[in-house]
Amino acid sequence: AIFPPELRFAALKLFTQIFRCFSSYVYLDITEIDGVNTNELYNAVQLYLSSSVSISGNRLSLTRAVNSSAITFGLANNDCIRDSFNGVTVQWEHIVSQRQAQGYLWRPLPEEKRGFTLRIKKQDKPLILDSYLDFVMDRADEIRRKNQERRLFTNSRGGSLDSRGNPWESVPFKHPSTFDTLAMDPLRKQQIMEDLQDFAKGQSFYQQTGRAWKRGYLLYGPPGTGKSSMIAAMANFLGYDIYDLELTEVHNNSELRKLLMKTTSKSIIVIEDIDCSINLTDRKKKNPSSGSRSYFDLPDIRSGGGGYSSISGDKNGAGSITLSGLLNFTDGLWSCCGSERIFVFTTNHIEKLDPALLRSGRMDMHIFMSYCSFSALKILLKNYLNYSEDESNRTVLDEIKEVIDKAKTTPADVSELLIKNRRCKNRALTELLETLKTRAEKNGRELSKKEMGLEEEEEEEEEEEQEKRTLDSPKEASEFEEDRSKETEEGDEKDDDNTSRE
Ligand SMILES: Nc1ncnc2c1ncn2[C@@H]1O[C@H](COP(=O)(O)OP(=O)(O)OP(=O)(O)O)[C@@H](O)[C@H]1O
Numbered sequence: 001a002i003f004p005p006e007l008r009f010a011a012l013k014l015f016t017q018i019f020r021c022f023s024s025y026v027y028l029d030i031t032e033i034d035g036v037n038t039n040e041l042y043n044a045v046q047l048y049l050s051s052s053v054s055i056s057g058n059r060l061s062l063t064r065a066v067n068s069s070a071i072t073f074g075l076a077n078n079d080c081i082r083d084s085f086n087g088v089t090v091q092w093e094h095i096v097s098q099r100q101a102q103g104y105l106w107r108p109l110p111e112e113k114r115g116f117t118l119r120i121k122k123q124d125k126p127l128i129l130d131s132y133l134d135f136v137m138d139r140a141d142e143i144r145r146k147n148q149e150r151r152l153f154t155n156s157r158g159g160s161l162d163s164r165g166n167p168w169e170s171v172p173f174k175h176p177s178t179f180d181t182l183a184m185d186p187l188r189k190q191q192i193m194e195d196l197q198d199f200a201k202g203q204s205f206y207q208q209t210g211r212a213w214k215r216g217y218l219l220y221g222p223p224g225t226g227k228s229s230m231i232a233a234m235a236n237f238l239g240y241d242i243y244d245l246e247l248t249e250v251h252n253n254s255e256l257r258k259l260l261m262k263t264t265s266k267s268i269i270v271i272e273d274i275d276c277s278i279n280l281t282d283r284k285k286k287n288p289s290s291g292s293r294s295y296f297d298l299p300d301i302r303s304g305g306g307g308y309s310s311i312s313g314d315k316n317g318a319g320s321i322t323l324s325g326l327l328n329f330t331d332g333l334w335s336c337c338g339s340e341r342i343f344v345f346t347t348n349h350i351e352k353l354d355p356a357l358l359r360s361g362r363m364d365m366h367i368f369m370s371y372c373s374f375s376a377l378k379i380l381l382k383n384y385l386n387y388s389e390d391e392s393n394r395t396v397l398d399e400i401k402e403v404i405d406k407a408k409t410t411p412a413d414v415s416e417l418l419i420k421n422r423r424c425k426n427r428a429l430t431e432l433l434e435t436l437k438t439r440a441e442k443n444g445r446e447l448s449k450k451e452m453g454l455e456e457e458e459e460e461e462e463e464e465e466q467e468k469r470t471l472d473s474p475k476e477a478s479e480f481e482e483d484r485s486k487e488t489e490e491g492d493e494k495d496d497d498n499t500s501r502e
């Protein structure tokens, strides 16, 4: 006999209900669409099952989302899978059925009705309801972040909004830097990683202490010591998005606040070269002949009044970001609209920063990125040359160890040299030693000159530049050119910047 599908469906339903009444199990249904709302739990369960359960079902469906970097497994229709949690075994079943004819709805529902049924023993019900489902949600969140490509946001459009009113535009974030590739003191690195981990896990701690769930890092040190690489490593380590805030594109404090409000949680908000950014914005208002160039010399910036409004009636409205606006951004009430955020500022000149920015509690951790040390060099050698310590050229290595601190060479310079010679380990090492020796000697000479009060700096500098051009690879040389042209564009202000960098 042929039953109409509705009848068959109803009979099946009745049957399962009777069956369930007599069993010692409890069944929890999680349907995909509940009323008209999408059920978040359904998606979470799907994701969760996709990764963590030992794949024991005999039929699985595979998916790979657009932009995702991983394939995920899923339960095929009407299939079961087992999972265990704290010693309790549960069973998930994915149920797909045709939806019965629907009346008019303002939003049409999909034809298939999908849902998960969780079968648990009656005595396990409290455990499951209390913690297992939360656990599933958390895991799903984690997986979602891992699979999804992370993004790098920037506000480079000078304050204009896109079609959806978002001031940030984004590209996929693909920087390969990780804490493994980062050359720095291993102990310090460990500290930073632990700090980040504690932060990411610290929701309840922050709640309990009444602090906003955010953390600030200040990275400082000479150019080419890995500050930007560190930020990328942080993002890769935690799986956070990055918001690269271009302060020079922000016109005033309220715009800054709007930008902040449009950032999501689990993100790193970066302001690079903080000493320069504010500087540039305020440039137009300054008397070019005045020797002082630091932004906090402007009286209006430090006025406690909150520093609202454009200070000067600048025609294009530029130049009205103030220090207090920035501090409100990181610290004020607005900074906690959203949670789990990390602020990172970088600078080449920590001594130029306003003490207000440095006081404790504002930037939780000051990280000095220094010149390449011996322990950092070992990391670079391992990564670039696949070098292991027990190889033959101990003596060269020992000599390098002697001079490396005096040579004051950045990891960027060292890695350029290693790349150039990566076909031949021995040549790389000897050349590295030569370079380090010359630099160490030069630094030594300069030091003694300074001590004797001799000042022949100009000549010295020219020599240095010459040397740099010949030493460095073509790529760096061209970057250097670029720098020069930028400087001329930006006027005389950056000039002494440059000399102090040398
Ligand atoms: N500590 C490091 N470990 C590994 N690589 C490094 C390190 N420092 C620099 N490098 C290499 O040098 C390049 C430049 O480094 P990076 O951009 O991170 O320097 P920075 O400190 O941000 O410089 P700036 O102050 O000019 O912005 C990177 O591409 C990286 O390959």
Ligand SMILES: [Mg+2]
Pocket: 227, 228, 229, 272
């Ligand atoms: Mg940088």
